[in-house]
Amino acid sequence: MANKKQMDNQALTQKQTTPPLLEMRHISKYFAGVRANHNINLQICQGEVHALLGENGAGKSTLMNILYGLYPPTAGKIYWKGQAVDIQSPKDAIALGIGMVHQHFMLIPALSVVENVVLGMNCGRQGRLNLNEAAKKIEALAKAYNMSLDPWAKVWQLSVGQQQRLEILKALYKGADLLILDEPTAVLTPQETEELFNMIRRLTEANHTVIFISHKLNEIMAICDRVSILRLGEITSTIHVCDTCQQTLARLMMGGEELSAIEKKPASLHETVLECTKLCCRNTRGLMALKDLSLSLAGGEILGIAGVDGNGQSELADAICGLLTPESGKVRINGVDMAGKSARAFLEQGVGHIPEDRHRRGVVLSMNIRENFILMNYYKAPMSHKHLLDWKLIDRLTDEAMASYQVKAPDRDALMQNLSGGNQQKIVLARELSKAPSLLIAMHPSRGLDFGATAYVHNRIIEARDRGCAVLLISTEIEEILALSDRVAVLYEGEVVGQMPAAEVKTDTLGLMMAGALRGAG
Amino acid sequence: MAMPILIAGMGFLFSERAGVVNIGAEGIMLFGALAGVVGALYLNSAWLGLLAAMLAGLLVAAIFALLTVSLHADQIVVGAGINILAAGLTTTVNRIVFGMNATPPAIPSFHVLPFPDALARISWLGEILSTIFSQNILVYLALFIAPLSQYFLFHTEIGLKIRAVGEYPKACDTVGIDVVRVRYGTILFSGLLGGAAGAYLSLGVLSFFMESMTAGRGFIALAAVVFGKYTPYGVLGAALLFGAGLSLESRLQALGTGIPYQFILMAPYILTILTLAGFVGRNKGPAASGIPYIKE
CATH class of the missing domain: 3.40.50.300 (P-loop containing nucleotide triphosphate hydrolases)
Structure with missing residues (x-):
């Protein structure tokens, strides 16, 4: 050598x-x-x-x-x-x-x-x-x-x-x-x-x-x-x-700064927040993307969904956000059956969502930071009263969020498209976490982000979990799954082919499951 | 009736393919119609009138290109502005040149080329042929446009560049294509043909200028581009169809069917709307259509 x-x-x-x-x-x-x-x-x-x-x-x-x-x-x-x-x-x-x-x-x-x-x-x-x-x-x-x-x-x-x-x-x-x-x-x-x-x-x-x-x-x-x-x-x-x-x-x-390693306290589980039973969904091409998928997730827990891209991850996230109507099966959030409910009803039920495609679904690129910040709750108090927006309050909340999430931008009037990917993601995080969700769906939360931003996003997700939020982490990066999750489930062709506590995961077993060559205990 | 739509449509096909939506088509045709008559009157030649019409179209298109391509102005707003300007300015110039109520002076125009008498007399077939081929020379010239455009768009390097610029100008930039030049070129070309199409109305059909004589044909030409799925032969077919609608209008009026004439007048426009709404549906135009290209 x-x-x-x-x-x-x-x-x-x-x-x-x-x-x-x-x-x-x-x-x-x-x-x-x-x-x-x-x-x-x-x-x-x-x-x-x-x-x-x-x-x-x-x-x-x-x-x-x-x-x-x-x-x-x-x-x-x-x-x-x-x-x-x-x-x-x-x-x-x-x-x-x-x-x-x-x-x-x-x-x-x-x-x-x-x-x-x-x-x-x-x-x-x-x-x-x-x-x-x-x-x-x-x-x-x-x-x-x-x-x-x-x-x-x-x-x-x-x-x-x-x-x-x-x-x-x-x-x-x-x-x-x-x-x-x-x-x-x-x-x-x-x-x-x-x-x-x-x-x-x-x-x-x-x-x-x-x-x-x-x-x-x-x-x-x-x-x-x-x-x-x-x-x-x-x-x-x-x-x-x-x-x-x-x-x-x-x-x-x-530049000489030491990376703060992710620190994780052991999980303390609360009651079940998300329950999917025998969920079946079709994708946009009309093919079965989820087949009899069952999952449950408790507050204070991070469940990592591992798998190669295109094995039903997008459909799973959409079904839990109310953006995709399942063919059959049930989604329960905080014990409420969400069948036939609108996407807004899901939001009101306490679902936060970090979407996979930030530019298309996470932010509105041609709008500024404060407008993006209120996208999910502009319609209700305290953001608006009698259909009029309370810009003074919104400005104050946006400034606070930008300070606490360390967003690097000239000011709250900066257009989203002029921010770096990391700063855009921080705004999405700030928006989704500011409403203290009971369930957070984080899909590829660090995609396209650099080292510093990735570590930041990860730490914030763990903070949310420590507050008692249930986190569904969907990622194709095995390192990310292993670093954050308390429990790991592997998705292959729309089915959960294995579930295990993160501490017991062996990388090679995980790889085989992701390739569909091995089935573990469901 | 189909010819002005065909000529103008073919020109705007090129600018549409390069990602430019020019709803000023109507105004460009109107300027062309007036310039054709004025040119023919003062230069005493229908051909020089046509040339004047094309130059007028070119000039208006150049203004459009300057505002939209170089200064990134919104294409729809500038196009609408050109239409309003054309409606007012052509009326004013027309009244200055020809007076308010005077009968229009005789101007050199394009006449119907006679079908050889000897052939027409042979049989009933000859008679039919002679009706079909009683056309002025511009018709015969216009029919060459479709195959020429087809060859140019799909078999030459410039044609490929034009199609690419309408889809993804930034990608064109990275392979060394001058997006601004391509867009200028197609807009100017559409101005030339748009002006010629206007002259066809005033010099080939009527022999005089009438206020607002284009009567929406510029818009119909744009509709023909969309309906023709952005291909030359498609535009040819669409122009023939919409032209037939316009002919139907004048024939029905002449026949006196008892239908209120307002409905007959509407016929071609309703036909245009129905075809666009009914048949085109999901027809996809160039991806970068209508979006100004701003180089970083």
Whole structure:
């Protein structure tokens, strides 16, 4: 092992004797006076996988958007293979051989794979398209990297993993030498992530270079050669991955602050809050998503629902919030049968909900913080009297919530869309917990959040549980389930295939249950 | 009757595909109709009148593009503004040029191209053909638009760019496409054709300008784009259908059926509403339709 490390180091130092593939010198970027990047120096060597590590808002994406020509830098220069270059638009970047896979895919769902690939390219045939020829090239290219992709499929028909492969292929088709992957694993299942890593290995074998933006430490340890840590818009250090460990990286990313580990008192159970009996639900496509599902959950307890995405989690959450009417079976909350009740009746019964898709269902992006804060209870006292909103009170409550939940925003009038994901989630939490719910449904509560925000959200959820709230935690991240839950249930194809106290969970058993290969005691 | 809808519809098909909803279509056609007559009168040629109409359409479209694409103004508001401006300004200019109650002067217009007499006399078939082919030259030109547009939209790089810009402009930006240029281009093109469609009404059908003579045909052209599922041949079919509705109106009036004429006048518009409501239903337009693109 030590030998391999040394060899890696030597190989990299050798690479550094020739000019690096890419050098960004003294790059600074200010948005209306706000510092996004400050005096950044970055060297990328041919053939390496270089990680950019930092919390949300640390300036990783800004730096890469500058490199890709989407923003002009306020100051600084970019050198490509030793030559100073002026990248004014993505066109220039593509011409140099830089390709970028954005976190939110830049694909057009209504068009086919091949149309998406050739879009914006100049084939030099007097502007006529030749899609057949391009399709053949795409198939050959896909084969060379051991992927399968139907060039004539429409993009909306592809899975998320396939769309990502298409994005990579699109960049390679345009002759990319350097690939920038912006948080590529955020939307992938563990299996798809593994496939992506194999793909990255194949790319570097072919002497391509990859910049890997992430805040997941285990992934950086697994796939990257070097890592540059960004903090508050500056690169604080660049180190070889083989010389470091996750703990060090975490400390560097947080700027020396120690992470407060999650502290959990043993659960003290109250009476049963949620009871589902033989619940059957259909999903939007009309297929059975929940099959005879029975669960019960007591106040002061966190029940973690583990499972691979798409095994009925969304339907379970919707059924308990009153957003989905079950085919059969019962949902009882605080002993009340909720059959046929409206979503508002569920809210009145004390259900709080952290939805899985924050942007679509958690907040209204185009409204400001105080408006989002009252979304669930604007219609009743004390927020409104006789259909008129009491803005003075709302403002005071919003300010209090923003202070106690440490929301970083200019003021309560800031639009939701201008806040970072972590701050948006804090508003959702503040709103849902401020009404002291008896049942909290938390679905992927830390999705898309950085380290600090995740720890914060987790601690708040545990606080709620200690107050006697029943928490249904639905997550695909096993670490999250294990860190928070008192009891774990595994969901597979709409059924609970196993339930056990969190202390007795073995990771490999859990993995087998999630894959449907093992059934435990129900 | 279908021709002005076809010509205008084909132009607005391109801007719609690029994500621009231009309800100023009505106003652009009205400006075109007036400019065509004025141009033909002063330049003493129907063809130069047509050119003047197209230039007028281009100019109005350029104002629309400046406000909506460059200044991110709301497309519906600007379009409505153009319609109101057109209604007022064309009336004023018309009265200045032609006077209040004077009979319109003779202006050069497009005449019906005669069907060869020898062919028409052969048999009953010849007679039918001669009625069908008694059209002015613009009709024959207009019929080429659909296949040309089809080729342009689906078989050229620019066509692909236009379709992509209407779906997801930001993604286009990341592959180096100039979204603003594409939108300007399609809007200006729709202005050219919209102006020509107006001139067709004033120079090909009537030979004079009448206040508010477009009578909703700009809106019907937009409806034809939606009903035609945003494809050139679809627009052609929709234009023929809506045109038939308009013809029906004039025929029924001439026949004197006893139906109150107000209902007959409504016929084409009711047909438009029914087809849009009944058949189109869930027809999905370009995803970024009507949304200004603001580059970060």
